[in-house]
Amino acid sequence: MSPSLPQSRLLIADDHPENILLLMDNLDEGCSVIVAKDGHKAVEQAFAHQPDLIMLDVMMPGMDGFEVCAILKSDSRTKEIPIIFITAMRDAADEEKGLRLGAIDYIRKPINPSVTRVRIRNHLALRRKTGLLEELALLDGLTEINNRRWFDDALSREWMRARRTEKPLSLALLDIDHFKTYNDTYGHAQGDQCLIQVAGVLRHSMKRGGDSVARYGGEEFVVLAPDTPREAAFRLLQEITAGVAALRIPHAASPVADHVTISAGIACCLPAEQDPALCLLEQADEALYQAKASGRNRVVALP
Numbered sequence: 001m002s003p004s005l006p007q008s009r010l011l012i013a014d015d016h017p018e019n020i021l022l023l024m025d026n027l028d029e030g031c032s033v034i035v036a037k038d039g040h041k042a043v044e045q046a047f048a049h050q051p052d053l054i055m056l057d058v059m060m061p062g063m064d065g066f067e068v069c070a071i072l073k074s075d076s077r078t079k080e081i082p083i084i085f086i087t088a089m090r091d092a093a094d095e096e097k098g099l100r101l102g103a104i105d106y107i108r109k110p111i112n113p114s115v116t117r118v119r120i121r122n123h124l125a126l127r128r129k130t131g132l133l134e135e136l137a138l139l140d141g142l143t144e145i146n147n148r149r150w151f152d153d154a155l156s157r158e159w160m161r162a163r164r165t166e167k168p169l170s171l172a173l174l175d176i177d178h179f180k181t182y183n184d185t186y187g188h189a190q191g192d193q194c195l196i197q198v199a200g201v202l203r204h205s206m207k208r209g210g211d212s213v214a215r216y217g218g219e220e221f222v223v224l225a226p227d228t229p230r231e232a233a234f235r236l237l238q239e240i241t242a243g244v245a246a247l248r249i250p251h252a253a254s255p256v257a258d259h260v261t262i263s264a265g266i267a268c269c270l271p272a273e274q275d276p277a278l279c280l281l282e283q284a285d286e287a288l289y290q291a292k293a294s295g296r297n298r299v300v301a302l303p
């Protein structure tokens with residue numbers, strides 16, 4: 001037998017406990033199971049536990065499996081979770097309906113235990129690979145911190161959240177000083193190593209749960225700090241600039257210092273109707289420009 005997939009979580013929704021037990025008896029080791037005895041409970045459990053795979057009976061009291069599937073596929077929290085219908089319905093039209101609603105597979109009762117086990121295993125493996133690809137798509141290949149695509153989503157998410165909570169949102173743009181000269185002096189490969197080290201300092205500086213950092217592009221990074229007033233963001237960015245300076249990465253050709261330094265521009269606002277790009281990104285860019293123009297190796301926060 002091929003090895004099981006550890007730590008996979010399955011939701012089995014069926015109004016007949018004996019069907020649930022039959023499925024549970026035929027799962028690989030390492031699968032944990034959440035059960036639901038009707039459609040409403042299935043939706044509730046899927047939202048609460050975000051399982052890796054959902055096995056859904058079609059005919060259930062209250063809300064049938066098709067309705068459950070439609071709800072889960074239209075919610076961002078659950079729309080990527082694969083759903084397998086397990087049903088006694090034999091009509092091809094029903095099977096087509098289930099698949100059109102977004103189910104990944106359709107198994108007819110009475111189930112064949114060994115075939116069902118392999119199908120579940122295959123869908124879990126596929127889910128795992130898809131999850132890894134989704135994670136990779138949001139990471140910067142060089143520094144392995146979040147990338148620009150991740151940041152764009154994070155900014156709109158945090159913007160909406162800050163509007164709801166009426167808490168200030170801070171954003172900082174950071175840029176390595178005289179990085180072109182660094183590359184010219186030490187070579188592009190060494191430049192890449194420098195970016196990796198700076199990104200490491202940024203990652204380790206994110207101590208509060210909600211704070212995050214991303215590579216914005218080239219030698220520019222961005223820090224997003226929800227529920228953070230300007231002064232607190234300023235202190236955070238000063239710690240980061242001190243952390244980068246403490247790396248003491250030699251930069252002999254820099255007119256600023258004998259080691260690599262960064263400049264940072266901070267913007268902070270209480271989100272309202274305006275566009276986050278205008279409110280935060282443009283202001284942070286302007287602050288960064290001022291930090292560069294006034295000598296580099298410093299943090300500027302616009303009032």
Ligand SMILES: Nc1nc2c(ncn2[C@@H]2O[C@H](COP(=O)(O)OP(=O)(O)OP(=O)(O)O)[C@@H](O)[C@H]2O)c(=O)[nH]1
Pocket residue numbers: 142175176177178179180181183187188189190191192195217218219292296
């Ligand atoms: N090694 C390496 N260099 C990069 C990467 N991305 C961008 N760069 C380099 O970063 C440099 C940025 O140069 P500029 O925008 O002129 O800025 P700067 O030299 O840092 O000058 P200031 O920002 O004004 O201090 C360019 O030479 C780019 O080639 C990368 O992934 N690896």
